[in-house]
Amino acid sequence: MPRGVGRGAEPPSEEISEGPRLWVRLALLLPFTAILALFFTVPLVLMAVISLSRQSFARFEWALTFKNYVRFFSDPFYVGVLWDTLWLGFLVTAAALLLGYPLAYHLARTRTRWKPVLLVFILSPLLVGIVIRCYGWMILLADRGLINGTLIEGGWISRPLPLMYNQFGVGLALVHVFLPFMVLSLTGVIKRIDPALLEASMTLGASPARAFWEVTLPLSLPGILAGSLLVFSLAISSFVVPILLGGFKVYVLPIIVYEQILSVFDWPFGAANAFILLLISLGIITGYIKVAERALRGLV
Amino acid sequence: MTLATGNDVELRGVTKRYGPILALDTFSLQVGAGEFFTLLGPSGCGKTTALRSIAGFITLNAGEVFLKGTRVTDLPPHRRRVGMVFQHYALFPHRTVAQNVAFGLRMQKVPKGEIADRVEKTLALVQLPRYAGRFPRQLSGGEQQRVALARALVTRPTVLLLDEPLGALDKKLRERMQVELKRLQREVGITTIYVTHDQEEALTMSDRIAVMQSGRIEQVGTPLEIYECPQSAFVADFIGNINLLRGTVIGHAEHQAAVDCRGAKLRIGALPGAVAPEAVMALRPEKVRLNPSEPLDNDLAATVVHLVYLGDSVLYHLRSDEGIELQALELAQAGGVRHQAGTRVRVGWRSEDASLLPLTSSPLPRGERLGEGG
Incomplete structure (x- = not known):
C-alpha cells in the first residue's frame, strides 16, 4: 500500500535497518530447508509416484495410472469417508471457535495477575499425552462411564446416552485438544485491538452488541483465520483420537490410509487416499484464505 | 464568556x-x-x-x-x-x-x-x-x-x-x-x-x-x-511561569497589604476580606522590571545568578540581598542581553502586579477573589 504523503505527513524514518546480508540469510535458512527437502519433499514426491503405481496380487508394480484415484471417487464408501472427514473437521473448527472466542477475549483483556495461571490452564490439554487423554474421555463417556453411570444410577435415564464411538465423542475429544491453538491464535489478535475503537463506535451510537459485530469481530478475523486453519488441518489429519473414541465406527481418511498401508498392504491406494486428503484440504484452505482476505479488505 | x-x-x-x-x-x-x-x-x-x-x-x-x-x-x-x-x-x-x-x-x-x-x-x-x-x-x-x-x-x-x-x-x-x-x-x-x-x-x-x-x-x-488572577498557588504555578514567594502578612489595608519575606517588606495589591497571616505572593516574571527608570512600589537590590536566552526574550534568575529568588522576563533588546551573569541590578514591580494567595492549594469559596481583579 502506498503511504499517504499529504500535508503534515511524517518524514519516513531513516533508521530502517537493511538486516543481515543476503548470504547470511541464505546460510541461516539452509539447515531447515535441507531437512525439509530431505525428509518431507522427497517422501512426498515418492508418495505421489507410488499413488500412481499399481498393485496386482499383493505385488507392487511401478506404473503411471490414475486407477487408484478413479477407484476412490467411484466408490461411494470412500467418498462418504472423505465427506465425513471434512464435516468432522468443520464441526471441530466451528466448536473450537465458538468455545474459544470468549476465552481468548477474556485472556486478551483481563488485567489479573493470575494471567500466567490462566494460560497454563488453557494449554493443559496439550500437556497430557494423547492416549491418556483419550482414555480419560472414555472413562467419562463410555456406556458404563462416569456420566452415563451417574445418570442411570440416579434414575434420570434408563439407557446410556450415545456419547462415545460416534462423531460426538471424537469431536469432543478433538475440540478439547485443539482448543489451545484456537485460543492462542485469537488472543494475540484481540489483544492488539485498541479498546478505544469500541468506545468510539459506542459514542457513534452502536450498542455493545453492534460494536462487537462492526468492530471487534472484523478486526479479529486474522486470528479467526489462523486459528481455524490450524484446527481444521489438525482435525482432518487426526488419527489416534478417531480410532480410540470412534472405535472404528467413525471412519476418517487417515484411518483408511492406515488400513490400506499396514493391513491391506495396498500402498498405491493408501498413498492415493493420503494425497486426495492433502489436495482437498489444500483447496479448502486456499479458498478459505481467499474469502477471508476479501472479507478483511471490504468489510461493510 | x-x-x-x-x-x-x-x-x-x-x-x-x-x-x-x-x-x-x-x-x-x-x-x-x-x-x-x-x-x-x-x-x-x-x-x-x-x-x-x-x-x-x-x-x-x-x-x-x-x-x-x-x-x-x-x-x-x-x-x-x-x-x-x-x-x-x-x-x-x-x-x-x-x-x-x-x-x-x-x-x-x-x-x-x-x-x-x-x-x-x-x-x-x-x-x-x-x-x-x-x-x-x-x-x-x-x-x-x-x-x-x-x-x-x-x-x-x-x-x-x-x-x-x-x-x-x-x-x-x-x-x-x-x-x-x-x-x-x-x-x-x-x-x-x-x-x-x-x-x-x-x-x-x-x-x-x-x-x-x-x-x-x-x-x-x-x-x-x-x-x-489565579486564586490559588496551584493554579498560578500550573499556568505559565510565576514567582511564588512565601511570607508573613504584616500589614493589611483596603487596597494594599505588606508581606514580610526574608526580612524584605513587599507591597501587594488590593485585598478585600480577611487574610491568613501566612501567605504566598504570586508575581509573573514579565511584570518584574530590572533597573526601572522610575521608582516602583517594590525595590530590591539583587544579583543576576543565571540567565536563559530565549531568542525573543531573556529570562533572568535573580537573588536579592535578602536571599529571595526571583525570575524576571525581558523582551530581548536590539543589543541582546542587557545584564550579564554576576551583575548587580535593582529589581522592582508595582504592587498591583503581584497577588496574595492562601498558603494551601485548596480552592477558595466561590466568588472570593484575591489579587487586583479583572
Whole structure:
C-alpha cells in the first residue's frame, strides 16, 4: 500500500535497518530447508509416484495410472469417508471457535495477575499425552462411564446416552485438544485491538452488541483465520483420537490410509487416499484464505 | 464568556472512586451552549475521568450528568448522542475514511443518499475532500485527526468531547491544528469540552478553563482570569511561569497589604476580606522590571545568578540581598542581553502586579477573589 504523503505527513524514518546480508540469510535458512527437502519433499514426491503405481496380487508394480484415484471417487464408501472427514473437521473448527472466542477475549483483556495461571490452564490439554487423554474421555463417556453411570444410577435415564464411538465423542475429544491453538491464535489478535475503537463506535451510537459485530469481530478475523486453519488441518489429519473414541465406527481418511498401508498392504491406494486428503484440504484452505482476505479488505 | 443559562452539559456532585483513589470528588461543572470549555490539569487530576463520565463510559459512585437539561446518568454511551475524539484518534482501521465518517450515520439509520451527502460535506469541512477512499493507515497523524473530528461532528452531537486530541502531534502541527480546531468549532457552533495538560493549548483555544487537581476544580474562568488572577498557588504555578514567594502578612489595608519575606517588606495589591497571616505572593516574571527608570512600589537590590536566552526574550534568575529568588522576563533588546551573569541590578514591580494567595492549594469559596481583579 502506498503511504499517504499529504500535508503534515511524517518524514519516513531513516533508521530502517537493511538486516543481515543476503548470504547470511541464505546460510541461516539452509539447515531447515535441507531437512525439509530431505525428509518431507522427497517422501512426498515418492508418495505421489507410488499413488500412481499399481498393485496386482499383493505385488507392487511401478506404473503411471490414475486407477487408484478413479477407484476412490467411484466408490461411494470412500467418498462418504472423505465427506465425513471434512464435516468432522468443520464441526471441530466451528466448536473450537465458538468455545474459544470468549476465552481468548477474556485472556486478551483481563488485567489479573493470575494471567500466567490462566494460560497454563488453557494449554493443559496439550500437556497430557494423547492416549491418556483419550482414555480419560472414555472413562467419562463410555456406556458404563462416569456420566452415563451417574445418570442411570440416579434414575434420570434408563439407557446410556450415545456419547462415545460416534462423531460426538471424537469431536469432543478433538475440540478439547485443539482448543489451545484456537485460543492462542485469537488472543494475540484481540489483544492488539485498541479498546478505544469500541468506545468510539459506542459514542457513534452502536450498542455493545453492534460494536462487537462492526468492530471487534472484523478486526479479529486474522486470528479467526489462523486459528481455524490450524484446527481444521489438525482435525482432518487426526488419527489416534478417531480410532480410540470412534472405535472404528467413525471412519476418517487417515484411518483408511492406515488400513490400506499396514493391513491391506495396498500402498498405491493408501498413498492415493493420503494425497486426495492433502489436495482437498489444500483447496479448502486456499479458498478459505481467499474469502477471508476479501472479507478483511471490504468489510461493510 | 457564556453564562450558564440553558447549559448543554452539567455535572452535579459527580464522584468516582478507583479503589482508594478518588478520581472525581463531588465534581460539578456547567458548560453553556456553543462554549469551548477546557479541563486543564496535570495527569491524574481526573480530567479524563470527568470527560468519560460525560460520554457514559464510567459508572459513577455519586452525582448526576445532564445533557441539554436531560438526565443521562444511567444512559449507556450509545444513547447519549455525544461526539468524541480520542487521543490516538481510534479510527476504524478496516474501514475507509468515508466509511469511518459514515459509521455514526449508519447507526442512526440515516438514508443512504443522505449519508453520502453529509459525509462529503463534513470531509470538505475538515479540508479532506479527496480522501474518502483511503484507509486510515495511509494518512498522516494530522489527517487522521481531521477524520476523527469529521466522524464525531457528522452526527451533529449535543456536545463534542476531545481527549488530548493533539497530544500525539509534533509542535508545529499541533499549533496549526489548534487554530484549525478553534475555527471549526466556531463554524459549527458546537459545545465543546476539551481535555488537556497543556496550558498553552488551553489558553489559546478556550472560552473558559477549569483548572483541576485531585478530582476537584481549583478555578474556573476565562483564559485571562485564570492567567491574571489565579486564586490559588496551584493554579498560578500550573499556568505559565510565576514567582511564588512565601511570607508573613504584616500589614493589611483596603487596597494594599505588606508581606514580610526574608526580612524584605513587599507591597501587594488590593485585598478585600480577611487574610491568613501566612501567605504566598504570586508575581509573573514579565511584570518584574530590572533597573526601572522610575521608582516602583517594590525595590530590591539583587544579583543576576543565571540567565536563559530565549531568542525573543531573556529570562533572568535573580537573588536579592535578602536571599529571595526571583525570575524576571525581558523582551530581548536590539543589543541582546542587557545584564550579564554576576551583575548587580535593582529589581522592582508595582504592587498591583503581584497577588496574595492562601498558603494551601485548596480552592477558595466561590466568588472570593484575591489579587487586583479583572
